[in-house]
Structures are given as C-alpha cells and as structure tokens.
Amino acid sequence: MSAVWRASRAAVKRRRLQTFVIGLVVLCSTTTILLGLGLLTAASAPFDKAFSQQRGAHTVAAFDLEKASGAQLAQTSRRPGVEAAAGPFGQAVLEMPKDWLWMSAGSLSVVGRSHPDGPVDHIRLLEGRWATAPGEIVVNWPVAGTPGPGQLGTKLKPRGAPPLTVVGFATSMSKSAGAWVSPEQMAQLRPTTAQMLYRFTNASTEEQLRTGLTTATAQLPAGSLTTAQSYLTLKRAFSAKTDAYLPFMTLFGVLGLLVSVLIVGNVVSGAVVSGHRHIGVLKSLGFTPNQVVAVYLTMVSAPAVIGCAIGTLIGNAVAGPILQVAFSGIETGSASISMSWWPSALCLVGMPALVVLAALIPAMHTHRLSAAQAITAGSAPRTGRGLRIQRRLSGTRLPRAVSLGLGQPFARPGRSLLTMAAIVLGVTTVTLTTGLTSTMVAYGNAGKSDSAARVDVQAGSPANGQTAPKLSDRQTEQRLRSLTGADRVTARALTKVSLAGYTQTVFANFYRGDTQGLASEIVKGHWPAGAGEAVAGPTFLNQHGISVGDRVTIQLNGKQAPVTIVGELMEGNAQALDSNWQTLSRLDPTTEAAEYTVQLAHDADAQSYIEAVKAADPALHPSLRRSDNTATTTVVGFASAFTVLLTVVASLGVFNTVLLNIRERRRDLGMLKSIGMTPRQVMAMTVTSVAALGAVGGLLGIPLGIVAHRLVVDHVGVISFPESMKQVWHLPQLAALILAGVTIAVLGALIPARTAARLTIAKVLHNE
Template sequence: MSALSRVVRSGVGRKRVQTVVIGLVVMIAVTSAVLGGSLLAASQGPFDRAFDQQKGAHLSAQFDPGAVTGTQLAATAGATGVAASAGPFRTAQVELIDHFGHPVPPIIVVGRADAGGTVDRVVLDEGRWATAPGEIVLASGDRMRFGRGVVGRQWKAGDTQLTVVGIARSASDTAGAWTTPAQLAAFAGDGPRTYQMLYRFSAADTAEQVSAGRTAIEKLAPMAGSVSWLDIRRDAISDTILLVPFLIAFGLLGVVMAVLIIGNVIAGAVSTSTRRIGILKALGFTPAQVTRAYVGQALIPAAVGAALGVVAGNLLMLPILAQTNQLYGTNDSGVSPAVDALVAGGALALVALTAVAASARAGRLRSVDALAVGRTPQPGRGRWATRLTSRLPLPRPVTLGLAHPFARPVRAVSIVAAIAFGAAAVTFAIGLGTSLNRVQEVEDLADIQVNALHEKGARPGPREPEPFDDPAAIEQTIAGQTGTGGFMGVARSEITAAGISGDLDAVAVTGPDSARYYRMVSGRWLTGPGQIIVSTPFLTAAGKEVGDTITLTSHGVAVPATIVGEVFNPDNDGMQVVTDIATLRVAEPELVPSTYYVSVLSGTDIEAYTDSLKAALQPEGAMADELSHGPDEMVIIVNTLTGLLSLMLIVVAGLGVMNTVVLETRERVHDLGVHKALGMTPRQTTAMVIASVVVTGVIGGVAGTAVGVLLQRTVITEMASSVGFRLPSSVLDVYGSGELLLLGLAGLVIAVAGALLPAGWAAKTRVAVALRTE
C-alpha cells in the first residue's frame, strides 16, 4: 500500500462525521436523479412491450348494426393501411350484480369465442376463458375495483346467474368483460348493442397516421365511435410522467446541497489539518499528492453513497411502476443501466471537481507556514458582533455564542445554506402534498349521485344515464332533504367546436350552486345562456382566450358562445365544455338533466342521508348512490416519496450543521478551556455552542422557506403543464401566515438538532486537556 493510500484511508477513518455527511448527501442526490431519469426512460416501456406482445389494436372501432352490413365490415379488413383485423364482435353494456348483491357500474361486455387472434390477444391472469353459457371473464382493470378472490364467485346479469371463470387483460382496453357470443345475446336482449372491430395499421406511430387509417375504414363502413391506442397509451404513462418534475426538483436540491456541503467539509478538513498538511509536505509529499489525498477522502464515501443511491433509486421505482405492470402483465423493474451509470458517474465527477476546488488551498500551503499556524481564528475578527451582543439582556455564554458566526463568516454562510436546503425540503414537501390533496378534493366534492331508475330507449354504443321524466320534482326532493348542502344537475351531449377536430363532450349544468363543483383558474362562472367554461387544453387546441367567442355545433345547429372562464377540469383530458343547460336547448329543446350530484352538510351521516334520499326519490323513478372517494394511488406515491426524500435531505442538513459545529468546537477547544477555567459550567458551555447556530438557523429557515414556496409553485405548475393544464389559485396558494411562521422555525430546529452532539462533547471536555491543546 502506498503512502498516499495510507493517508487517504487514515483520513477517512479519523473524520467519521465528514465521511458520513459526504456519503449521505451523494446518496440523496443520486437517488433523486436515478428516480427521475429512470421514470423518464421507463414510463412507456411496460405498455409498449405488452402492446407489442399482445398484438394490441391500434384502433378499436364500434359500428351500429342498423347502419352497416356484414359485407361492409368484412371489406374494412382490406382498407388502405390496415395490416390485420379482428371481429366483428358483438358488444353490449351490461349491469351486473356482484356476489355480495351489490350493483356494479355498467361495463362493456364483448362476445368473443376465444382469447387469441391476430389482433388484441387477451391474456389470462387467472382462471380460464368463458366457453359455456353462464360464464364471464372480467378485465384485470376491473379486478382491482372488485377485489381479489373473485374467480369462482356467482354474479348476476338481470335474472341470469353467472360464474366468474377468469381474469384477463387487454393492452388495448377493448372490454370490461368477455363472454361467449351466445351468452352476450342473452345479456343484451333488445337493449343497445354494437359491433366491435379491432385493427392494426402498418403505420400508427402518430395521431395523423391513426387518423388516416380511420378515414380509410370509414370510407367503407360508417363508424359509431372509435378509440385510438395513442389515447390509451397516454393515459397509461401519464401518472409516471407527472412524477418527473418533482423528482427533478429533489435531484437539483440534492446536487446543490452536495456541492455546498462537500465543499464545506473538505475546506473544513483542510482548515483543521494545516499542521498535518505541513508534516506531510515535510515528509516529501508534493502539492499534487496532498490535493489528491483530500480528493480521495471525499471520493471514497461518495462512491459508497452513489452505489447506495443507485440501489435506493431503483428500489423506489418498483412501487411507482407496479400499477402499470399489474395492468399490462409486465414485470418491468424500471432499472436502466445507462441512467444508473450516467447519474453515478456524473455525481462522482461533481464530487471530484468540488473536492479539488476545496482542497486546492492544502496544496498551496508552504510547509513552514503549515507547521507554524494554529487553528484559532485571527484576533479581532467578529469583535464588533461580540460587543453588540453583550448589550443584550441574555446570559454571557449565550451572547458569546450568538456572536460566534461573525468570526467565521464564510463558514457561517455554509451553515445557512445547509439549513436553508433542509427547510426548503420541508416546506416543499408539505406544500406539494397539500396541493395534490386539493387537486383530488376538486374531483371529490360531490357525495351522492342521483340517476333515473328506468330506460326510455336504446341506442348503439355505451349507454349514458337516462333523462329524468320530471327534473323539477327531483330537484324539489333533493332540496327538501335534511342535510343537503347543495346539488348540481347535469345533462350531457356531444358537440363540435370551430377550430377543433372531432366530437367534444358538453356538460350542461343546472342547480342553485353548480359553481361549487368546479375551481376557476381565470374569468368568472356562468351567469346565463350563451356562455361556456372550458379548461386549458381546450383553449390551447382552439387558439382562444377567456373573453373570446366560439361557435359550437349541436345536432346541426350553430350555437354561438362566449368563453367566460377557464376552469380546472381534467375530465375528458380537459376537452370538455361546461355551459348552462339553456345554451344547448337552442339545439335540443327537450334536453333535461340525467344526473344530479349532491353534497351534504358537514357532520351529516352520508350513509343515513343516502338511505333517506333513496326512499324519497323512489316514487319519482330515481335512485341515489353514495360516491366512493378513495385516496388516489399516485397521490399516495408522491406524498410517500416526497416525505422520504425530504427526511433524507433534513438529515443531511442536520449532519452538515453538526460537521461544521464539530470543526468549530475542535478549533476553539483551547478557548473552551479558558472559559471553563474562568468558571463556565458544562450547562453554560452547551448553551454557548447551541447559541452559536441560532442566528444561522433563523436566517437559513427564513431563506429556505422562501425557496420551498417558490419550488412548490414551480413544480406543481410544471406537473400540471406536463399534461396541458393550468391550476387554480386554491391549489397553488396553500400556505397561510401561521404555516409560514412555523416552517421558518424549521431551520432553527435543524440547526439546534445538529449542534446538540458537539455541544455535549464540548461540555464534557476537561479543562486540563483543553488548555494543553493548541
């Protein structure tokens, strides 16, 4: 082993605090960077692989049996651009009753003799395929809603007894369940049904290519509706893409903190080891060898931290990608060797550069100067602060501690920076979690949903709730129910808008407080007919702004409308138009609500209210169901990761403070001996050391809180922008004055926690030992 290697190993072993701090801060930075980079690289991987393996359908098309013939459907297989096709399969929307006797929301059931084929090979996760009457296979997406152990259970469709014989998945999301063609005919009866055709195109990488294939098919047979694989793919990867901005933010926090703390650690090590440096040079070490020795002392723990960070980042990928893996039957771990190597190599290069810059002073020191210099700060530095603090009505040990940061201003700035980043992490984590919870609250405002009990007609395609016979009576019943907080009636229709291709979902609202169910981003709420509220994606697609006019078309009738507000509404990917019901009655005079959303007053028993409302609505031909508001899985993942990464940053900030205070205490050990010889008690010594970080803690806390607020607004805005939305102020502005005050004090807490251990060491130092130390 060379002399240089022994010096490096000795330095790593002696400076345990510095070693741990460097390792942890590098681990934090690498963990965040690996998470962000791997998510960016792997977000679409599971879906794409499953889609290719299962020969997923690039286009799932529905046809009205009354508008097309079998010959026309067969001819579409030869349309320009179609590489393969499957079908026609009959489909129907069926209402099921589960094994507990609970009604299941209507699902699309497809009559299909087998799970194979040239397009959309359905893969069984559990059980077998339906081969006989009275058997049904559920889609794996619905298994997560129905729960495990469903295979073998007895369900019902009307009066038909069913056995769930399997759980399967379709990468193309072509059905909610499958059964035999003969069984489907029994399910549907005279109800609405369609033909389903599935197509793979020779080129389908872009929306334009899929649209061209759809156009070629429609020339041979008119479609009742269609779904592009690109829409399914976007939904599958959207959750993981949302995580990237906040992980990048944590990665940047970790990188900047790494540069600051590692630079401070190396500079402190050089400052406290000047005599050792002089001895090394007197023994023949060159300036370059001395610099390399300190760079090596930083790279060893950094390499360990980088390795742990890579492992931690890849392990944290598993729960994030688990949902996609479960949906599509893949087992992608998200591990990307290229990302791991790039992040780890970049982190070590950054550490090396930082260490070279911080240890350059060691190489420049002359042997004579290094051997002669002591470790006590130059006399006179910071005396003005000592005189100023002595006037405060506080014990002298406390005032001495308060003045101490001004004797080492550069080192004090490094402590402020470390504390600021810790406080920023706390502020950012709390703000981001609150913002995400408020986003979910916007979607979960209604407690009860009211629909009609009957069906007045049948039409092809997915069935919407049927309109009420007497909406006025329904509204009167809801308003008269004890515990009603508010309600909104909704009628849905399909429209087109000038400048936007394709059909749009129009939501016509009525009720005394419809505005409470939406959150405005800009503009105002509806005040009458001829006005619409839209989301950011609509404005972007149409090239419009709030205040502009746009022409809508409903049932062939042009309806001019003014955009009076921009709302946060993620339904239909933001391509939904909200308007007063009177606006659409110009084209649909008989349009009435088909659904009412009801909110109850705070403190009301929702279950009892729902039962009471059901009984009151039954004579009116309506039913009420309680809406389920479970926590969103992605919100839970974001909150968990944010809390974990924030905790690690706080720990590193505290260790950074502790490292600096340890250096300060060791440098001042002779001064401590003098103070103790003059009568300073261990308790007073502890108070002095802790007081030395109070000023830096307060400044760092205030600065960190400001950075955390800015970071929270930037990241949550970028998360929304990544999917094309702008957010309302209620989601962005989540901090009150009281919260900001408490968050500002977080810096003081971090500083005091980091100083406790070295304060205890200083209090235990014996006078004789301290006085002999120079």
C-alpha cells in the same frame, strides 16, 4: 495502495460523524433521484416498447366512404412518406343501450378485420380467439390483465344491430377501435366510414404527422378525411399522471444533489484544515501528494458508496407503490409498467462519482502542501478578519459572548458560506413543502367546505343481473330527497359518446339536481347552465386540443348535439367531459340516472340514512362516500419525509461546522474560560456564531422556496389549481419560516456547544 486504504480507513474511524452525514445525504439524494428518473422512464419507455412491439399506427384515420372508395384509400399506402399502412377496414359505431361487461352504455366504435396481425397495429389477443364469423365480436380491454373468468360468451345487444357474442378480448396500443368483428359482420352493419392505419417515415412531432397524412391523402376527394388520431396524443395520455409527479420529484432531487455537494465539500475542507499535521505526517512517512489526495477521496467514497447502495434499494422498493398510484386509472394496454434498470445503474455510478468530484477541490489543497509546511501549519485558523469584526462589535451594546460569536463566521468565510448554503437549501425545502401542503390540502377540500357526509346511491342494473328499482328515475330522486337527513341530491347518468372529428369514444357525465358542489370545482368559466354546454378537466382539454370557448359535437344514438366548453375543472377524467340533463335530453331522452349523490344535513346520521334507503328500495345500493385524497397524501407525504431528512442533513452540516470550529479554537476557549467566561456564555457564543448564518439563510431561502412552489404548482398538468390555492403565503407564516433557518442552525449547534461549554481549562491547555 494498501497503505492508502489503511490511512483512509483510519480517517473514517476518526470521523464517524462526518462519515454518517455523507452517507445519509447520499442515501436521501439517491432515493429521490432514482424515483424521479424512474417516473421519467415509466412515463414513456413502457409505451414506446409496447407500441413498437405492436407496430402501432402513427395515425389512425377515418374516411367517408361516400366520398372516397376503398380502392382510392388503398392507394394512399403507396404515397411518399408512408412507411407502412393497413386497411381500409370498415368502421361503424354501435349504440349499447345498457351497461355491459362493467362498461358504460353508449357508443362503441367497431372495426371489421379478418385477423389481428398486419403491417400496422398488431392487435394482441389477451383471451379467447379472433372473430371469424358473423355474430362474433372481440372487445378491446384497455387496462392491465383481463376481465376475469366467465366473461367470454357474453351476449351484446346493440340498438338497431344483430346480437354479438364476445369470443375474445384483445388490446391495441394504437387504440384503433373499441371492438373488432369479421369483415362479413361489418358488411351487415353497412359502415359509412373506413379506417386506415399509417406509419410514416418521419413521425416524431405533430407537424411531421400532419405533413405525412396530408401527403398521403393529397389525391383523395376533398372532405373525405373525417377523423385523425395521433399516437403522440395517446402517449401524452399514457404519461399524464406521472408528469404531474415529475416537477416536485425533480426539484427535490436537485435540492438533494446540491446539499450532497455542499456537505461533502464542507466535510472534506474541514478535514483538510484540521488535519494539517496528519497530512504532514503522511508525507513525511513517504506518501506522495497523489496518495494523500487519494486518502481523502477514499474517505468520502466509502460512505458515499454505502449510502448510494442503500438509497438505490429503498428507491426500487418505493418505486412500485408510487408507479401504481401514478398509473391508476390510466389505459396502459399491453405496456408493462415497471422501472427500467438504467436509473439504478446511473445512480450507483453517478452518485459516488459526484461525491468524489465535490471532494476533489478541497482535497487538492493537500497536494500543494509540503511536509514541513503541513506539520508547522498547526490547526489554528487565520483569525485576522474575524478578530477585526469582533473588536468592532465589542463597541456595541451586545453582550460580549454574542459579539464574539457574530465575528466567528468571518474567520473561515469559505466554510461559513458552505454552511449557510446548506441552511438556505433546508429553508427552501421547508418553504416549498409548506406551500405544497397548503395547496394540496386546499385542493383536497375543494367542494367540501362543510363537514356534511355524502352518500352515493347506485341504482340496480338488470343488465348486470341486478333487480331494477321499483320507482322510475325521477321518482327515485324524489324518494331520496324525502328521506330524513337528505339536504341535496344530485343525479348522474354516464354514457359513452363519440366526438365529431375524433376517433376514440369518450365518457360523458350528465348531471341534474343540486350541482353547487360540482360548480365549486370550476377554475375557469362556469358550470353548464343550459343545453349545449359542458366542462372538462385540463388533461381532457389538452389531449383533444380544445380550450374554454371552443365547440365540439357530441354523437349518441345517431343524433348530434353541438356543445360549447364553458368551463375548466380543477381535475377531471382525461377521457370524460361533464354536461347537464338538458344536453342529454337532446341526444337520448330515455336515458336514466344510474347514480345519485346525497349530501346529508349537518346533524344527520349517515348510517341511519343508508338503512332508510335500503328499506325504501332493495334495488338501491347506498354507500358512504370516502374521501379519496391519494394524490394529496402522496405529494404531501413524500415532500414532508424528504423535508425532514433534508432539514436533519442541513443541521448535521451545521453540527460538522461548529465541531470543526471548536476543535480549531480549543486554545481560544481555554483562554476565554481562564479570564472568566462561564459555560452558559460559551454556549451562547457558539450558538450565536451560526444563528446569524441561519437568519440570513432563512431570508434567502424563503423567496427561493416560493419560486420553487410556483414552478411546481404551475406545471402539474393533470390539475389546474385556481389562483386562490397558489396564493398560500401570509405574513405570520413567512415570519415563522424566517425562524426555520435559525432553528436548523441552532439544532445543529446545540450538541457541540454543550461539549464546548463542558471543556475544562486544564484539559484545553494540556492538549495545547
């Protein structure tokens, strides 16, 4: 074994460039695959772990107490298919008239429970204690961490209900309530609904959940079930943003794997062909066929292991920021967001194994050669096919150096195909990244067709210890319009509302004023034009099982308003829908706007306008809106970085091919130079030999890149791209992409071509 190791180490030293290429390709591929696997595990594993630890409810159901008694509901826990159940718990909806604990005014779903434990939905207490007496409340804190010091003891004053003191903060992966009170307090609230929490023996699909709930409630009076929330909906909401990054991460990972296989196969194949004499020497010294194969496999394993280890370290270092972006704004509850250990272990074992398998086929060629055959084989390739094509091309008007170069790829068709395949993947990646960049830039500029600055103005809230504005809501809007530099003003009120038939409350944005910029973000349907109309983003629609044209009922302050979904936004909060002031007037005419967005005129000075707002009313807090293109920057940055790496790697693959061809054809080069071929003609011949492969690779890679781009943009669940953002391909752009393949090939061939051009006749013939 020591002899194999010494021979492999010597082979690595002789082929430093090929060793570097293999290590770089494996490093890039490992990093990308690790990030993709990390996102995949983070999209479900943390939720599943936390949900299991809390014995989360597969279904959170609410029932009308006027139609079903508590005793009847308790009987459902003993129905077939019910693994465990908790309840019935009294449930009520409190209306918070003002912002509280940095949360929006509006509906708050409250459940009466005597303790946080139970057979289903172990509520995790984050801070403080459980509510055990009337006048106390525990608030659900759905994001990581706690609200911070000084929040315990906050007094909540819901409309039409007694004041409540916050004694604790807790979190539930089942999202069974927005807050909890004691059963005694709930009795004072006179609840009209009761909550049941179920775990079913079969709960892996929505159909199984519906079947389990139907069986459990079969003996209840008709119409007693009012709402039902599936844990699968919560799981989809948990992974919504990570799912958006998975398509292109997976695609780049697959491209990296393919390039790894091609480059490794090409390097080992070239090493075997150019090392026939070395193979013969090894066998004549007593190396067995298996040992010779082991030498070549070890030669590629060493850089593969090093590249894989470095790629794993880089992947783990980059995973943290990427996961932070992917889970920003997501209600993670008690789930700990981190990458599992097994993707790193899989990459550390799988990538070197894949490299060895890719090298095994060409390495097995050494197994069949006898020592005599290997020594006498020489290094000159079989040129019959290439020579015939060169002779045919010599009859054309092409320069002789060009015709000779065009015929060279046919001398080694297998090597040429591997090289062209690497170029195809490089062009595919360039095309994909070009399309993604165009799409994401157009998305980032949506609603920003002009270069005018925008100023957000927050109205002071007495509930948060701030001074109330001097003027009324409408007067404040008019005042903002009257200040020098203002062009358009949009007012927004934010509140939490209940949706009939759904357990969780959702945010609702109500707009008035100039909404042209908001309307430009509609990809299907139209912006709300009258009362009873709303729009929402794709994630909200998917999670609630509704689409454009469907109707939902909004509940606020004891009033209901039927709302038709008339449009779909490109992107929207997964927990929010947007409507207009006419709809808000039906629910709560007293609600005032809390935020104003002012679009300034093109020649207006933003800082001067901000100072004018502060001078007009100190209770108004203006700030210049900063563009938030986190998703665009992340996608384009990652895709561009990997494209550069993959393009460099593809060029290095071409470099390796040309270098092998030059070494094999040193005798031919000497003969050509001896009959008058100039160094410039040698360079032209060498570059032409791969430029044709680059042109063909470009033609094949462009359609593959266009298809890959379409697959990615059509499967980004959190963004619904309009067709105009998907149709990013134009004739000049496609023509430039065709040259990308030629550029990759030429870049890879330049250095070895210059080396070939500088070879002297005497040196070539002396070596022969």
